[in-house]
Amino acid sequence: MITHHHNQIRALIERLARLSESEDWAGELNPAQMAALSYLSNANRFSRAPSHVAAFSGSTRGTVSQTLRALERKGLVTEARSQNDRRSISYSVTAEGRDLAMSGKALDKAIASLPPDRVQALEQGLGDVLRTLLAVQGGRSFGLCRLCRHHERRGSAGYCHLLKVDLEPAETDQICHEQEPA
């Protein structure tokens, strides 16, 4: 049974996202571009292809392809074709791109002004909702590498048993498109 409380919460989530997106950096970037840039700046080197961005944002490869070209024209990302599989492309975020992605958003400040237990509860609740939604829609989780069932911690670094590669310390804190919660 869906009560008006559940509607209310969806409305809140959608409105917050909309307000956050209609912020300052609008004019510079539009929501889709910012979402892609933000994803790319947190994704590991195995997860920066157009199809990954598309899967993450629930969009299509075609749409994302154009979004990424817009970002490239603006000098915020650079394209690099893969050696192994010459079909695939990996995008990297430039220094300017990273600055823009990391620039403080009003929504972050609003969240930061909450008491820690509220923040905790929010993270947990939203995480649960996301997991349930993905289970229904059949999407990937795009969680952090180090929280993956294929991840093995090795000191400050790590190892991926799925891709069979060593991981730098920083990489274990990035988003991976193959991630499956432990």
Add this chain to the structure above:
Amino acid sequence: MITHHHNQIRALIERLARLSESEDWAGELNPAQMAALSYLSNANRFSRAPSHVAAFSGSTRGTVSQTLRALERKGLVTEARSQNDRRSISYSVTAEGRDLAMSGKALDKAIASLPPDRVQALEQGLGDVLRTLLAVQGGRSFGLCRLCRHHERRGSAGYCHLLKVDLEPAETDQICHEQEPA
């Protein structure tokens, strides 16, 4: 200080909204149209003008003007010019529009599958975030009529001390653009 937890939560909110928007009814309506339709179907008769939709969604009057005309072409809303102020227009949602707006969203179902205390915590946390964000950005709250400081309960009906009008029972549960939390 903004920690990665706060970033995480913003990312969650934006991703949930994006996934929710890229749902089934896409093809029928796009996100902006659904957002406008959803707002209109919950707003009271004083709050259904283009400028109200614009303020609610953090958009502009110009953009919203086109969105509403698209909705009207699709037969989901109807326009009605006001007698008192002949500049202003109020849109009403048609029966089909209401059906579409009310149709079950996957995100609602995901939220409904949470334990009640989680739902409670989410509603509280997201509400706090929204209030803080609005305080910073200077937007209106667009809350429920009956939770307004100008509202006086009269049995199952009510009275608005700001607009000096009687309110039907159903109206006290709708969104008002003048709402200020009690």
Add this chain to the structure above:
DNA sequence: TCCATTAGTAGCGAGTCGAAACTATTGCAA
């Protein structure tokens, strides 16, 4: 080797979006 699959791109049409210019109406103040 052949062909289905996968990764990405191109072009189309409807529509968003912000900005600026524009019309009509209203309200206030001299």
Add this chain to the structure above:
DNA sequence: TTGCAATAGTTTCGACTCGCTACTAATGGA
């Protein structure tokens, strides 16, 4: 009363999203 300034909404413009349907190129399995 006249005269503006403010307000409500629309229009137009250019850049872009978005889903779609083709399309190319590379890959990989039978």
